[in-house]
Amino acid sequence: MGEGCYWNWYKTYIEHDRGINNYFGLYGTLFHETIEKLMKNELFEWDIKxxxxxxxxNFEFKAPFPAMGKSYEESIHRFFDDGSYEQIFSQYKVLESEEEKIFDVGNVKVKGFPDLVANHDKYGFVIADYKTAKKYEGDKLDHNLMQLYLYSIPIKEKYGKYPDHLVYIFPREKGQKEFAYPFEIEKLERTKEWVIDTVAKIEQHTDWKPRCEMVDGKRDFFANQLCNSRCNCIYK
Structure with missing residues (x-):
């Protein structure tokens, strides 16, 4: 959503202007839809390729560089061809997939679609998410895990308990692709505070400083090439 750019957040979630997509968004959607179809028996292994x-x-947008596009195409085929999909998902007993959740965090209304809620052979009751980016680490991991912590709110309401683990599946990683993180109630509470504080800042903000201007003295790749508001940003 343009992390760090309140203007893009405002356009997307307050004005409901989702702008335009990009190659990586289309790629992620294709991966998610392929998994969902396999789980619902709407797609069979011999049809995946x-x-x-x-x-x-049929992507509307191409990869920024030809070599990048080739790498991404090879990695998605490899995930389904080399046994990774079967090995990982054989451990899940699926409870739900991509179901819409609408819930409240304080006075903020939140909507989301958890990729997967399941019982895992090793990790217990889990909320899992598929990410076609590189494996998250450090501050980026902590920041992005907040999405799964938010999903734990409606999941607790439905199933009467919080997940044992939050799981990321990174299909483009070589080697280990599945990573589980123990659920911590303290991090859920911090996530709630972050949501409430962030929305308050956006609603009160008037001096917008978009991310696309400069980041550490350099033009930001995401904001200038991939941001969904990149073609209609009045501040760019």
């Missing part, structure tokens, strides 16, 4: 090839051929 053609499904992905056709899907990527």
């Amino acid at each position: 053609q499904e992905i090839t056709t899907g990527m051929r």
Whole structure:
């Protein structure tokens, strides 16, 4: 959503202007939809290769660099061809997938679609998410995990308990692709505070400083090439 750019957040979630997509957004959607179809028996293993090839051929946007596009295409095929998909998902007993959740955090209304809620052979009751980026680490991991902590709110309401673990699956990683993080109630409370504080800052903010101007003295790649508001940002 343009982390650090309140203007893009305001456009997307207050004005409901989602702007335009990009190659990586389309790629992530294709991966999610392929998984969902497999789980619902709407797609079978012998159809996966053609499904992905056709899907990527019809992308409205191309990768920023040809070599990058080739790498991404090879990695998604590899995930389904080399046994990674079967090995990982054989451990899950699926309870729900991509179901809409609408819930409150303080006076903030939140909507989301958890990729997967399941019982895992090793990690117990989990909320899992598929990410086609590189594996998150450090501050980026802590920041992005807040999404799964938010999903734990409606999941607790439905199932009567919080998850044992929050799980990320990174299909483009070589080697280990599945990473589990123990659920901590303190981090959920900090996430709630962050949401309330962030929305308050956005609603009160008047001096917008968009991320696309400069980040550490350099033009920001995401904001200038991938941001969904990149073509209609009045501050750029």
